[in-house]
Amino acid sequence: xxxxxxxxxxxxxxxxxxxxxxxxxxxxxxxxxxxxxxxxxxxxxxxxxxxxxxxxxxxxxxxxxxxxxxxxxxxxxxxxxxxxxxxxxxxxxxxxxxxxxxxxxxx
Amino acid sequence: xxxxxxxxxxxxxxxxxxxxxxxxxxxxxxxxxxxxxxxxxxxxxxxxxxxxxxxxxxxxxxxxxxxxxxxxxxxxxxxxxxxxxxxxxxxxxxxxxxxxxxxxxxxxxxxxxxxxxxxx
Numbered sequence: 001x002x003x004x005x006x007x008x009x010x011x012x013x014x015x016x017x018x019x020x021x022x023x024x025x026x027x028x029x030x031x032x033x034x035x036x037x038x039x040x041x042x043x044x045x046x047x048x049x050x051x052x053x054x055x056x057x058x059x060x061x062x063x064x065x066x067x068x069x070x071x072x073x074x075x076x077x078x079x080x081x082x083x084x085x086x087x088x089x090x091x092x093x094x095x096x097x098x099x100x101x102x103x104x105x106x107x
Numbered sequence: 108x109x110x111x112x113x114x115x116x117x118x119x120x121x122x123x124x125x126x127x128x129x130x131x132x133x134x135x136x137x138x139x140x141x142x143x144x145x146x147x148x149x150x151x152x153x154x155x156x157x158x159x160x161x162x163x164x165x166x167x168x169x170x171x172x173x174x175x176x177x178x179x180x181x182x183x184x185x186x187x188x189x190x191x192x193x194x195x196x197x198x199x200x201x202x203x204x205x206x207x208x209x210x211x212x213x214x215x216x217x218x219x220x221x222x223x224x225x226x227x
Contacts, residue, residue, distance in 0.1 A: 043202055094166055098153040099152070101153075
């Protein structure tokens with residue numbers, strides 16, 4: 001199985017901050033990397049697919065980059081509604097696997 | 108607007124079979140896409156269980172494959188999950204989702220999730 005490792009596991013930041021979350025795959029996954037946002041008690045929401053393709057309706061302050069084994073999710077200017085847990089997920093090969101999550105909290 | 112809704116028992120006894128159904132509205136399963144199940148134990152991360160195409164083709168997480176069956180009923184626009192021989196480790200929120208399928212797959216529409224507790 002491909003292991004996905006996110007860092008940091010948790011992060012405290014303020015409204016307006018620029019935040020970057022990193023995801024590393026245990027082997028090359030090309031650009032088959034997706035990012036989800038999950039708020040407490042809610043289903044995950046797809047933000048970005050194929051490493052950098054923003055889903056319709058997702059604010060442009062979210063962006064993704066990377067290929068191979070190293071990927072990043074950047075939020076350019078944190079808004080109050082962005083405080084949540086973020087997961088990366090690889091779809092290069094089954095079993096599809098997720099990172100352990102990064103919990104973004106208000107400082 | 109696509110909507111997915113999970114349904115099924117919230118409590119299952121150890122060693123029994125967990126059975127859930129996902130009802131899709133706003134989109135015909137027969138039109139395409141894969142349809143999948145993902146679960147999340149309390150306070151933990153996400154785990155893909157498996158997915159099914161409208162034709163019935165399935166693919167499962169090998170860690171669960173011996174206990175999992177996913178089926179589809181296009182006449183009811185539903186797909187279902189059966190997980191046999193459950194233990195407390197199967198206690199989780201279970202989500203159904205639309206799966207784009209194949210390499211580059213992602214889940215773009217999700218149900219709200221249903222909590223299943225395994226306990227006697």
